[in-house]
Amino acid sequence: MRRHRYLSLVVWLLVSSGIPTTSGYAQDADALRRELETLRRQLSTMTQAYEQRLNALSDRVQQLEAGQAPATQTLATAPPPKPLTPSAAPATTRSATPAAVPTPPPAAPASAPPVAVAALAPGAVAQAPAAQASEGPTLKEMLTPRQPFALSTPGRTLLFDIGVSGDFVADLTSARVERRQEGTFPGQENRFIPREVELSLFGRVDPYASAVVRISAGEESSTNAPASRDLNVNLDEANVTLLTPPLGTTARFGLMRPRFGTLNTVHQDDLPQVDRPDVLTQFFGPEEMDGESGLEAFWVLPLSNYNELSVGIFNGDNEVAFGRGSLRKPLVMGRWRTFFEFEEHGGLQLDFSAASGFTSDNQRNTLVGLGAKYKWAPSGSGFPVFTLAGEALAGFRNVSATDAGPSGARHLERWGAYLYGQYDLNRHWAAGLRGDWTELPTAPGREWAISPYVQFKPSEFLRFRVQYKHTEGTGSVERSVNEVLLQGTFILGAHPAERF
Amino acid sequence: MRTHGTSMLLARLLVLAALVGLGVADPTVAPAQERLRVLATLPDLWSITRALVGELGDVQVATRPGQNPHDLEIRPSQILLVKRAEILVRNGLEEDAWIDPVIESSGNPRLLRGSPSVVEAVRGLPVLKVRTGAVDRSLGDVHPSGNPHFTLDPGTAPVVTANIVAGLSRLRPDLAERLETNRRRFLDEVAAAAQRWTQTLAPYRGAPVVSYHDSWPYFYRAFGLEEVGIIEDRPGVPPSPQHLATLIRQMRERGVKVVLVESWYQTDTPTAVARAAGAQILVVPQSPGAMKGTDTYIGHLDALVTAMARALAQ
Numbered sequence: 001m002r003r004h005r006y007l008s009l010v011v012w013l014l015v016s017s018g019i020p021t022t023s024g025y026a027q028d029a030d031a032l033r034r035e036l037e038t039l040r041r042q043l044s045t046m047t048q049a050y051e052q053r054l055n056a057l058s059d060r061v062q063q064l065e066a067g068q069a070p071a072t073q074t075l076a077t078a079p080p081p082k083p084l085t086p087s088a089a090p091a092t093t094r095s096a097t098p099a100a101v102p103t104p105p106p107a108a109p110a111s112a113p114p115v116a117v118a119a120l121a122p123g124a125v126a127q128a129p130a131a132q133a134s135e136g137p138t139l140k141e142m143l144t145p146r147q148p149f150a151l152s153t154p155g156r157t158l159l160f161d162i163g164v165s166g167d168f169v170a171d172l173t174s175a176r177v178e179r180r181q182e183g184t185f186p187g188q189e190n191r192f193i194p195r196e197v198e199l200s201l202f203g204r205v206d207p208y209a210s211a212v213v214r215i216s217a218g219e220e221s222s223t224n225a226p227a228s229r230d231l232n233v234n235l236d237e238a239n240v241t242l243l244t245p246p247l248g249t250t251a252r253f254g255l256m257r258p259r260f261g262t263l264n265t266v267h268q269d270d271l272p273q274v275d276r277p278d279v280l281t282q283f284f285g286p287e288e289m290d291g292e293s294g295l296e297a298f299w300v301l302p303l304s305n306y307n308e309l310s311v312g313i314f315n316g317d318n319e320v321a322f323g324r325g326s327l328r329k330p331l332v333m334g335r336w337r338t339f340f341e342f343e344e345h346g347g348l349q350l351d352f353s354a355a356s357g358f359t360s361d362n363q364r365n366t367l368v369g370l371g372a373k374y375k376w377a378p379s380g381s382g383f384p385v386f387t388l389a390g391e392a393l394a395g396f397r398n399v400s401a402t403d404a405g406p407s408g409a410r411h412l413e414r415w416g417a418y419l420y421g422q423y424d425l426n427r428h429w430a431a432g433l434r435g436d437w438t439e440l441p442t443a444p445g446r447e448w449a450i451s452p453y454v455q456f457k458p459s460e461f462l463r464f465r466v467q468y469k470h471t472e473g474t475g476s477v478e479r480s481v482n483e484v485l486l487q488g489t490f491i492l493g494a495h496p497a498e499r500f
Numbered sequence: 501m502r503t504h505g506t507s508m509l510l511a512r513l514l515v516l517a518a519l520v521g522l523g524v525a526d527p528t529v530a531p532a533q534e535r536l537r538v539l540a541t542l543p544d545l546w547s548i549t550r551a552l553v554g555e556l557g558d559v560q561v562a563t564r565p566g567q568n569p570h571d572l573e574i575r576p577s578q579i580l581l582v583k584r585a586e587i588l589v590r591n592g593l594e595e596d597a598w599i600d601p602v603i604e605s606s607g608n609p610r611l612l613r614g615s616p617s618v619v620e621a622v623r624g625l626p627v628l629k630v631r632t633g634a635v636d637r638s639l640g641d642v643h644p645s646g647n648p649h650f651t652l653d654p655g656t657a658p659v660v661t662a663n664i665v666a667g668l669s670r671l672r673p674d675l676a677e678r679l680e681t682n683r684r685r686f687l688d689e690v691a692a693a694a695q696r697w698t699q700t701l702a703p704y705r706g707a708p709v710v711s712y713h714d715s716w717p718y719f720y721r722a723f724g725l726e727e728v729g730i731i732e733d734r735p736g737v738p739p740s741p742q743h744l745a746t747l748i749r750q751m752r753e754r755g756v757k758v759v760l761v762e763s764w765y766q767t768d769t770p771t772a773v774a775r776a777a778g779a780q781i782l783v784v785p786q787s788p789g790a791m792k793g794t795d796t797y798i799g800h801l802d803a804l805v806t807a808m809a810r811a812l813a814q
Binding site: 207208210241243244248249250298299300305306308337338339341343347349379380381382383426427428458459460461492496497498499500 | 574
């Protein structure tokens, strides 16, 4: 390819400069013929010269590659320590391909020349192409597919983490349920749904704070106009955590998922099942209490076992539960969470939460939650894992006279709960069963559901689920629905460790 | 009288709240001259640090012995351990990166990365298997900064212990001399044991072995064993049949006798590979404390070396 480029260049130069010059002697055919022959000879000479040059460069590339291959397997960050007896043994490393037969490189002595050490460092490896830049790309470089995009290269470190998670679901059900929009994802029945693709940026702001920004896009369907399906982009979270307030307190401000209950801080793609439990979606909406702006502080109490207390003040923007959206009548919430470590017998987490705010028609709504999660895993392989978890939620809500309904009650007390058990056979396969029961927060009626599911994780970053869900509703949610929910999630890039 | 009693009660409650608020009841703000409160992220660092600290303090570990650090989930009890500690000993590579969100949730900023109260044991060590070129998840859950299991080579002990003692002494200069004395004694013990281990495995120098997970390059380097391949060629991802077939062929050609498996992995795949290649699996804990008598660094390596020698002898 390179050779053709040079030949083209030569021909173009000759055509653009030489031939017009010789055109002045066009009458003399012999002279032209001689000139042409001269040009052919020149071209042949130059071609041979370039071929020799190309061959020399190719040889040099091969020599360089042969010389660098073993050196790139280790990184010497400092002179090796004074060895004890075992380190004096010949070093055994492997090539980048795990199954390859290892070659024992010579152990670097403590007084190894700095050049040798530098040659082992990634930065030094990265310098090699730069040194050749003046000679143009090598054959190997031209043949190697280029990476389209790289945020961090050796010597250039990105100062925060980036992660992308994708969450795709499908809700398969009957035509009747689809027509009536009675499925778990109303208006999106019998469709593959890009529920949420989330870009997460997180890291340390300075020695005193860390921050997270999450932007998500997902399909939202209007139940009034089912044909209208928009891909909405939202700012889900943008908050700063202050790490060094006094008295061991940690504070967070900005847009966030507040610490309420067990699952509210869990994102859609990290839920234990495909869908959020019914009681949470009925009382708070499909994504529970997300996107609240405010301030939150939490404190791990100085007690013998784990006790965490958090309090927060927010706008109260959640339209289903609150909606007042003003600090003149803010949403105030708190959570107490404790944990008991039973060592070989697992761990138990309990949480008690309360949130009180005002609805858009200025009526007080108070919600109280009680959650429990028990998980057992044997020592050793850590599998199988058995998890039993549930959450109960009670709502105490005032309603205006116009919303009081036939009974005329201005104060509603409703509740609901879910409970699930999951058995992780190994790190790849798990199965579980969830039961839901809930009243409706304002309208008359109740519903229950049962959802067995199977989960497969080829790796930590990829997960598939199949969930069957049978729902029975009465009152204003009169329905009998059978659904098969499918889910595929992936994580690209950085992702924090899973929490209990 | 009743008013007075109520006032007294309120006053007592306020005093109690103030005491709690000021941290009197909080073990994290105890006087400086108390015993050292050290937290190690992983059992190998725990066993080494415990030998160095001795009677001078308490050393806790954030993971249970025998627990796979790759599948670790954050438990609230770890947050409590972090909150109580005054110094953290961490690996320094990605093996224990999960500790960062734990620290951020603990309200103990002294243990945040970069703080003087954080010791990175790897500093100054040559790291094996540093990935070069493009690194992405197609390679599995790799450690881009290199293999983090360096404590399996006793030859790294001088640097690792120097890092730990320097960190502890930075925090408690009054203990520096005693810590250094402990360090010298520990290194002498390790050196004596290392001589024994080298002699035990000397007949098998150059013996070809296969690992299930890439935990052992430092161990192999220390005792002159040759790693023919790794079953889990992409960490955290089940190996492909093609890879296993190639590996089995290589094992037959090289006469591999032993497949080394960490005790936290299931043994069905390595057993099948070993059987097909005419080898045997050797299941051992990768870190101290998982088996009786292996709580100490030397005890753990004693068990590893003995088991390996026995397996290679068969």
